[in-house]
Amino acid sequence: MTAATPRPAKTYTITELAHEFDVTPRAIRFYEDMGLLQPSRAGRNRVYSLRDRTRLKLTLRGKRLGFSLQEIRQLVTMYDSDSDTAPQLQAFVQALAAHRAQLEQQLEDIRVTLDELAMHEARCRQLLADASAPKAPRRKA
Template sequence: MSNDSRPAVPAAAAPEGNGRLFTITELAAEFDITPRAIRFYEDMGLLEPARAGRNRVYTHRDRTRLKLTLRGKRLGLTLQEIKQLVDMYDASSGAESQLRAFLAVLQQHRSQLEQQLDDIEVTLAEISQHEERCLSLLAEGKPGL
């Protein structure tokens, strides 16, 4: 059975707001990822598609959760951090607590990236020193280190 066809879904499975349903193939094409990646996110608890026969059927909620997951990955967040934030998206705990939790994750991630940037700058400075030394030795005709 092809995932490209729109499976018939019982009305009870349709989401409340936006009734649009998506196949795994449609989501994979839209977000330029593989169906295997989507299934992995399902295994990690980030997506919970319904079934129409043997096909996975994704709601607007699933599409939004996938979009948030991919944004989190682009930011370099771990899947655990992403899951925590995406789960808050669904919770009725209020936007303020969600935003505060997201800010805390972002601040922690920024700190890690700034440390990595410092480490990279030190490494680049060391590489520059070694390059200068090599060029100097070559210019002097002393190929030995």
């Protein structure tokens, strides 16, 4: 019986990740500079691990949800941590709740602004209609 040789871990190039996630290689390098990704090197080439791919996916998801890069870094660090998950999950729930509250406030601000815009638009349309309406001829006294 022969011992199974372990398969090498899946790795990715910057081009592969850029195509998969529809981002530029420059963006991936930026996330690396921010400490969100930590690829190894093979000569001058970056070699991204499955862990880096997952971190990139989480980073992009966090961006879509409106998190700052600092918040994303904290969340990704929690994801990678080997310590007890209960405190990590509690911190994550708190971050989500704070972000939800911020988005709800922004939504309310947007609703108020849209109402104001609708009011001004209606007033402008009325003024335009009044200005383009035929005027009754004036009688000379």
